[in-house]
Amino acid sequence: SKTRDGFVSQLESLFRSYDKINEELYEDLEEILIQADVGVQTTMKLVDDIKEKAREEKIKDPNKLINILQDDILEMLNQTEEDDEQPTILMVVGVNGAGKTTTIGKIAQRAKQDDKDVLLAAGDTFRAAAIEQLEAWANKVGTEVISHQEGADSAAVAYDAVQSAKSKETDLLIVDTAGRLHTQSNLMDELEKVKRVIEKESGPMKVEVLLVLDATTGQNAVSQAKLFDEAVDVDGIALTKLDGTAKGGVVIAIREELGIPIRLIGVGEDLEDLQDFEPESFVDALFDF
Amino acid sequence: MIFEGLAEKLQDTFDKLKGKGKLSEKDVKSALREVKLALLEADVNFKVVKNFISKVEERAVGKEVLDSLTPGQQVIKIVNEELTDLMGGAQSKVEYASDPPTVIMLTGLQGAGKTTTAGKLAKKFIKDGKDPLLVAADVYRPAAIKQLQVLGERLDQPVFSMGDKQDPVDITKAAISRAESNGNDVVILDTAGRLHIDEELMDELSQIKAAVVPDEILLVVDSMTGQDAVNVADKFDDTLGIDGVVLTKLDGDARGGAALSISSVTGKPIKFAGVGEKLEDLEPFHPDRMASRILGMGDVLSLIEKA
Ligand SMILES: Nc1nc2c(ncn2[C@@H]2O[C@H](COP(=O)(O)OP(=O)(O)OP(=O)(O)O)[C@@H](O)[C@H]2O)c(=O)[nH]1
Ligand SMILES: Nc1nc2c(ncn2[C@@H]2O[C@H](COP(=O)(O)OP(=O)(O)OP(=O)(O)O)[C@@H](O)[C@H]2O)c(=O)[nH]1
Ligand SMILES: [Mg+2]
Numbered sequence: 038s039k040t041r042d043g044f045v046s047q048l049e050s051l052f053r054s055y056d057k058i059n060e061e062l063y064e065d066l067e068e069i070l071i072q073a074d075v076g077v078q079t080t081m082k083l084v085d086d087i088k089e090k091a092r093e094e095k096i097k098d099p100n101k102l103i104n105i106l107q108d109d110i111l112e113m114l115n116q117t118e119e120d121d122e123q124p125t126i127l128m129v130v131g132v133n134g135a136g137k138t139t140t141i142g143k144i145a146q147r148a149k150q151d152d153k154d155v156l157l158a159a160g161d162t163f164r165a166a167a168i169e170q171l172e173a174w175a176n177k178v179g180t181e182v183i184s185h186q187e188g189a190d191s192a193a194v195a196y197d198a199v200q201s202a203k204s205k206e207t208d209l210l211i212v213d214t215a216g217r218l219h220t221q222s223n224l225m226d227e228l229e230k231v232k233r234v235i236e237k238e239s240g241p242m243k244v245e246v247l248l249v250l251d252a253t254t255g256q257n258a259v260s261q262a263k264l265f266d267e268a269v270d271v272d273g274i275a276l277t278k279l280d281g282t283a284k285g286g287v288v289i290a291i292r293e294e295l296g297i298p299i300r301l302i303g304v305g306e307d308l309e310d311l312q313d314f315e316p317e318s319f320v321d322a323l324f325d326f
Numbered sequence: 327m328i329f330e331g332l333a334e335k336l337q338d339t340f341d342k343l344k345g346k347g348k349l350s351e352k353d354v355k356s357a358l359r360e361v362k363l364a365l366l367e368a369d370v371n372f373k374v375v376k377n378f379i380s381k382v383e384e385r386a387v388g389k390e391v392l393d394s395l396t397p398g399q400q401v402i403k404i405v406n407e408e409l410t411d412l413m414g415g416a417q418s419k420v421e422y423a424s425d426p427p428t429v430i431m432l433t434g435l436q437g438a439g440k441t442t443t444a445g446k447l448a449k450k451f452i453k454d455g456k457d458p459l460l461v462a463a464d465v466y467r468p469a470a471i472k473q474l475q476v477l478g479e480r481l482d483q484p485v486f487s488m489g490d491k492q493d494p495v496d497i498t499k500a501a502i503s504r505a506e507s508n509g510n511d512v513v514i515l516d517t518a519g520r521l522h523i524d525e526e527l528m529d530e531l532s533q534i535k536a537a538v539v540p541d542e543i544l545l546v547v548d549s550m551t552g553q554d555a556v557n558v559a560d561k562f563d564d565t566l567g568i569d570g571v572v573l574t575k576l577d578g579d580a581r582g583g584a585a586l587s588i589s590s591v592t593g594k595p596i597k598f599a600g601v602g603e604k605l606e607d608l609e610p611f612h613p614d615r616m617a618s619r620i621l622g623m624g625d626v627l628s629l630i631e632k633a
């Protein structure tokens with residue numbers, strides 16, 4: 038179970054097998070963190086920190102370490118509130134197959150349920166049937182899609198969509214983009230251009246960039262976040278595919294190093310499988326093997 | 327960057343030790359710690375790293391290394407050899423069935439690159455003088471069928487589909503009959519992405535396997551996958567008995583530790599590497615190059631030769 042109790046009992050059972058704090062206990066802890074994709078550096082940092090606190094506060098009971106670890110991670114993930122009252126243009130970016138288009142469908146569904154007017158833009162003009170895929174989601178949700186033909190200029194689609202959103206006074210315009218590896222500089226340039234066009238035309242609308250990361254991804258996600266952030270200034274992250282067995286621990290390093298907040302999580306392939314990111318449950322699940 | 331890190335760190339470690347004359351067992355162990363960290367940073371699974379390091383340690387504290395004039399290079403060489411070995415020899419081949427059609431089934435997690443790989447393989451088979459039939463057996467993902475049809479059009483090759491209202495088992499059975507009557511000598515089944523823990527959908531794959539008896543079941547894996555790669559590969563292999571792996575998205579900067587994790591849990595060869603979104607972006611898999619990539623050492627060999 039991915040509950041707070043689950044967290045305590047899982048870790049407790051590990052800690053209970055130790056009657057005192059020793060090096061092996063710390064190694065076990067390291068192992069759990071690494072296996073959750075937290076990464077070597079962040080793991081070392083966390084473990085060093087609890088070692089130091091255990092020393093300073095003269096902690097003898099292994100169970101006390103649980104709270105320290107939990108608090109440390111929560112502090113790293115510290116969340117900020119976001120206000121979404123202003124009409125918004127949300128540009129969705131990420132590497133190939135991360136879950137961008139599906140997440141857009143889910144966000145649109147949620148906004149609709151909140152009685153918002155939603156418009157989608159089929160900015161992926163590259164991948165085979167990407168436009169049809171977005172249209173299929175739009176049909177299910179009951180929203181409109183602005184699209185050009187396959188192969189068209191993505192910035193031109195964005196331009197048209199923003200004009201349309203402004204004239205219709207849409208609450209939320211979501212712009213899909215083609216998946217691209219963060220190392221492909223020509224494609225990253227193209228993405229920058231799309232954002233420039235959106236910003237120039239946005240008028241009264243607020244512009245935000247959502248980076249979609251696949252929770253199955255390991256340490257490469259740090260590089261993804263860094264390069265997408267450099268190119269288009271990422272405002273938040275959606276972490277998808279958390280319904281599998283991957284933990285997505287790499288987002289801790291991303292939040293800490295780059296300061297990008299995690300906003301949403303994807304927990305399935307259907308429209309309703311979207312949740313707000315909650316640090317507590319995320320940390321619980323991290324240790325729930 | 328971390329990328330060049332290991333080679334430098336190892337060189338440093340060994341340079342420091344040089345003055346001391348012969349290496350001790352302890353020296354080798356501290357060098358292997360650097361290797362261990364590099365492997366973890368490359369996303370090789372924790373348990374796989376543990377086993378690997380203890381295996382290498384056994385060899386590396388042997389006489390031949392400790393007595394060597396260039397122990398540093400010897401250790402690197404052993405690490406490299408063991409890594410390459412684990413990932414198997416070069417086996418980028420699909421065996422054509424003696425009684426056509428050769429049936430190939432692509433499986434894997436959501437978004438790994440199955441549909442794209444189906445198109446890439448079709449292109450490769452056409453080059454080999456074959457006439458492949460692409461089969462749209464993903465009835466779940468919106469526009470999955472259309473995606474395969476677009477690829478089929480680009481290749482000017484037929485795509486078999488029965489829409490998204492039929493059972494994938496029936497679709498694949500019908501596809502084989504179609505291939506037989508059409509004279510297609512290769513059949514490529516594109517299945518829907520699924521989680522390894524989704525029992526219902528894993529069972530669907532078993533049923534397809536039982537119904538059409540594929541000659542080759544390939545697991546398509548994203549090279550950016552982290553620690554979970556072992557769980558995924560283990561489960562797909564357990565359920566289906568995979569014949570090989572296709573590692574995709576290697577055109578990025580992922581170190582690709584998943585390659586090592588998968589090879590060591592399944593013992594199955596990685597057959598192809600996906601290196602781009604275009605249909606020609608499929609390459610044979612080279613275990614030796616992958617080893618250097620995972621270690622983050624561009625030119626392990628030249629480092630050894632410098633000895
Ligand atoms: N299990 C699971 N699957 C998901 C989730 N989000 C997306 N997917 C699946 O992941 C696959 C890829 O999703 P897409 O939305 O097409 O990803 P994308 O980033 O738009 O892909 P490209 O446009 O090709 O770069 C699809 O099969 C989705 O159904 C999730 O939260 N959980
Ligand atoms: N850069 C790069 N992108 C790739 C590669 N292989 C596939 N892709 C991209 O990855 C994304 C997902 O590929 P698909 O072929 O749709 O993946 P899939 O496994 O069929 O996805 P589902 O059917 O949703 O499970 C697409 O954007 C592809 O263009 C590769 O080797 N390199
Ligand atoms: Mg998409």
Ligand SMILES: [Mg+2]
Pocket residue numbers: 440441442464467470516517518519
């Ligand atoms: Mg597919």
